[in-house]
Structures are given as C-alpha cells and as structure tokens.
Amino acid sequence: MPRRDALLIRCSVRNAEEVRDRAASEHRTISGYLLHILARRLNTDDRLAGNITANLQLARPEPATPVSHAQPRTALLLRCSVEEASRIRSAARRR
Numbered sequence: 001m002p003r004r005d006a007l008l009i010r011c012s013v014r015n016a017e018e019v020r021d022r023a024a025s026e027h028r029t030i031s032g033y034l035l036h037i038l039a040r041r042l043n044t045d046d047r048l049a050g051n052i053t054a055n056l057q058l059a060r061p062e063p064a065t066p067v068s069h070a071q072p073r074t075a076l077l078l079r080c081s082v083e084e085a086s087r088i089r090s091a092a093r094r095r
Contacts, residue, residue: 005085007078009034012071019076031079038084042091049094 011019023033080088 003082005080005082007080007085007088009076009078010073011076013074014071016074016076030076034076034078035080035084038088042087045091045094 019033020030023030026033028036078088
C-alpha cells in the first residue's frame with residue numbers, strides 16, 4: 001500500500017468555501033479537487049522554472065513579509081501520497 005501524507009493548507013474562509021463548492025460540483029473529494037488543481041499548477045511552474053536561467057533566479061527579490069490578514073482564516077486538510085506532498089512542499093518553498 002502506498003505511503004500517505006497530509007498537508008494543512010491555510011486559506012481564507014471564503015477560499016475554503018469556494019474549494020468545497022467546486023469540489024462538490026465536480027463530484028470530487030476536497031483532496032481530489034486540490035490535487036487536480038495543484039498538479040496543473042505544479043506542471044506549469046516546472047516548465048517555467050526550466051526556462052529561467054540561473055542569473056534570473058539569483059536576481060529574484062526577497063519575498064515581502066506577510067501582512068496580517070483582515071479576513072478570517074481556516075485550513076483545508078489535503079491527503080496525498082508522500083511524493084505529491086514532497087513536490088507541493090518544494091513548490092511552496094520556491095514561492
């Protein structure tokens with residue numbers, strides 16, 4: 001049996017409601033919906049990252065410090081394989 005992992009995705013209450021509604025409309029679980037969306041995004045990011053030269057990556061500005069959010073926050077639990085979780089975490093670090 002494949003090893004599984006879980007990620008806690010922080011987002012606004014409004015975004016979480018939207019994810020739940022879209023997952024339901026597509027007859028998917030929340031994890032299934034998020035994995036579908038993330039897979040498309042990660043594939044795009046990987047293709048773009050392959051086209052960026054090392055010089056451009058070094059010239060990237062430091063990320064801004066997070067601003068406190070005025071909106072109420074919540075979290076979504078994403079269950080996925082260990083490999084998928086590793087790939088998602090790597091992409092999150094790059095952002």
